[in-house]
Amino acid sequence: MADAGHDALDAFEQLAARRRTSLLLDGERPVPDDLVERLCRIATWAPNHKRTWPWRFAALTGDARRRLGEAVAAALVDDGADDHKVAKARTKYERSPTVLVVGCATDPDDERAAEDRDAVAAAVQTLLLAATAVGLASYWGTGRATTVPEVRTLCGFDATDRVVAVIYLGWPTAEVAVPERPPLRFRTVR
Numbered sequence: 001m002a003d004a005g006h007d008a009l010d011a012f013e014q015l016a017a018r019r020r021t022s023l024l025l026d027g028e029r030p031v032p033d034d035l036v037e038r039l040c041r042i043a044t045w046a047p048n049h050k051r052t053w054p055w056r057f058a059a060l061t062g063d064a065r066r067r068l069g070e071a072v073a074a075a076l077v078d079d080g081a082d083d084h085k086v087a088k089a090r091t092k093y094e095r096s097p098t099v100l101v102v103g104c105a106t107d108p109d110d111e112r113a114a115e116d117r118d119a120v121a122a123a124v125q126t127l128l129l130a131a132t133a134v135g136l137a138s139y140w141g142t143g144r145a146t147t148v149p150e151v152r153t154l155c156g157f158d159a160t161d162r163v164v165a166v167i168y169l170g171w172p173t174a175e176v177a178v179p180e181r182p183p184l185r186f187r188t189v190r
Helices: 002-018 033-043 063-079 083-095 110-133 149-155
Strands: 055-060 098-104 137-141 162-172
Touching (some): 033 110, 055 063, 055 149, 063 083, 098 149, 110 137, 110 162, 149 162
Antiparallel strands (some): 098 162
């Protein structure tokens, strides 16, 4: 039985090492809605200390990606950003066929809010690993899109929800090299 456990761990380690942040994807080939929904369902198996189920998901496809870009671009104009940055924001979400916005319910208790944010981050990593398992390329973005109130509105999130991730999902067009990892900082303390 120990060998089977090691084989499963080896397979998982290979999956985790294969997961790359990549925008080298086919912008024209759609990701099926039922697959995106399943990835989100898998994500909800992430640990959640108080069982508050804080995650929120919104898959943007088609014209919704353009509307996301317009909302972010408008906020950047208000911020006084340069024209190049504004123009890039208008079109960047159309690079992938699906943009998945992941939000987190907020809590007035700071400790609970931090635990919920951590749970959502764990859910995002679970989702990214599941996406890799089915052959999707993915990219976890943050930036200005996470703070624009119109993004929450577009996604149907509550006004108090916090956007944690903007994930680009699509079918890869090329392989991305696995980067070197620094030495593991680990010790056993007895």
